[in-house]
Amino acid sequence: MSNSTTVTEAVMSRRSIRAFSDKPVPLSVIQQVMETARWTPSGCNFQPWEGAILTGEPLRQLQEKMKVTPPQDPKEYSWSDPEVIPECKARLQQVGADMYTAMSIDRGDKAARGDFMAQNIVSFGAPAVLMVYFPRVMGAPQWSDVGMWLQTIMLLLREQGLDSCPQEFLSLYAKLIKEFVGVSDESHIFFCGIAIGYRDEEDPVNAFDRKREPLESKVQFLGFE
């Protein structure tokens, strides 16, 4: 990927990367990405997104704290409400099954699955992590704006040869993360982390086939020739 990366190439080559190389990410590259991502649209131009980008020692310190802290209760928010719906549950189980099959982890091997889930805490070895939060007052449409910003960042990262993985998992440590980066728990909700780095090209967890619904089940066309 390079500065000639088309949008289509960026969309098609982006995937959630769950094994990163230890190659560091230059500050100037991420700065450029974040500067450009300011041009993401938002309803009423609210630009509701906020974040902290951590690398090096501060990131390591935060991860050490998370390792010895139980997931918070109550949760910051529920990311899995739709999982009770059969079609959503089926999609989640499919992606999980495909991923663990690629990693040669048996369905019944709970210990191995648990170990892999715990890799979320260290963002799968990514050298940098964007922690995403915003004012609690924001409603569902503003969450959509934040999503637009996140996808803009992930596509711009592809242009720089970088990879990412959005991690709602990190919201299990929302209070801890906010305290660490100095953001008010009262005023702000923590949404997710974005792991940022270069993909490990060899690891099978980055290479399994990902499913999507056929377009016909998502979009109707009316009035076209």
Place this chain on the structure above:
Amino acid sequence: MNVTEAVNSRRSVRSYQDKPVDRAILRRVLETAQRSPSGGNTQPWNAVMLTGEPLQKLLDKVAEVIPQGLAAYSPEYNIYPPELDGVYQERRFGIGEAMYAALDIPREDKASRLKWFARNFQAFGAPVLMLVHTPRYMGPPQWSDIGMWLQTVMLLLREEGLDSCAQEAWAVYTKQIRECVDIPDDHIFFCGLAIGWGERSDAVNSFPVPRAPLDEAVRWEGF
């Protein structure tokens, strides 16, 4: 077109050329956009693409009720949080004032401003309108997934030379939309996306759009 060019050249375009958009182009864009990420691979987005006769029917139906003003509104969610203030109100008014300044419509000229606002409901003359909906059981994180998908669509449209305008304004006429297109009752209608070839030299499409400096949104640790 690279990603940076697409991000930088995307803007909410509010006047369009009278030129149709091929279904094949839109299919290509939407097929690629299916690769947008979503938590648990939920893929919560759904859409109806309207052009020609069915689009005109919707515009006509809404035009009939516009004179009723707020009495005809039927949004199914709050487009913006009622209690927002401070910097967010400044940003909201800032973009409105920038647009009306480009159009030479002063604050006092309420009639002209209202007339301009009503152009939302002609999709600003765009030949295609995409209507976005999602199951009601989806929570805020899934709305974020829909946002990722929407931005993917808007950037891919740029790559095709097309322009767009995301329009939450359509939410106020959800009732009329439901009368014209088949959106399941257990789905919520979110927004429209006007799609077409922009009149890029028009004043409304070329005024500078403000954005907050990066330091207001992002902090750095350990670099």
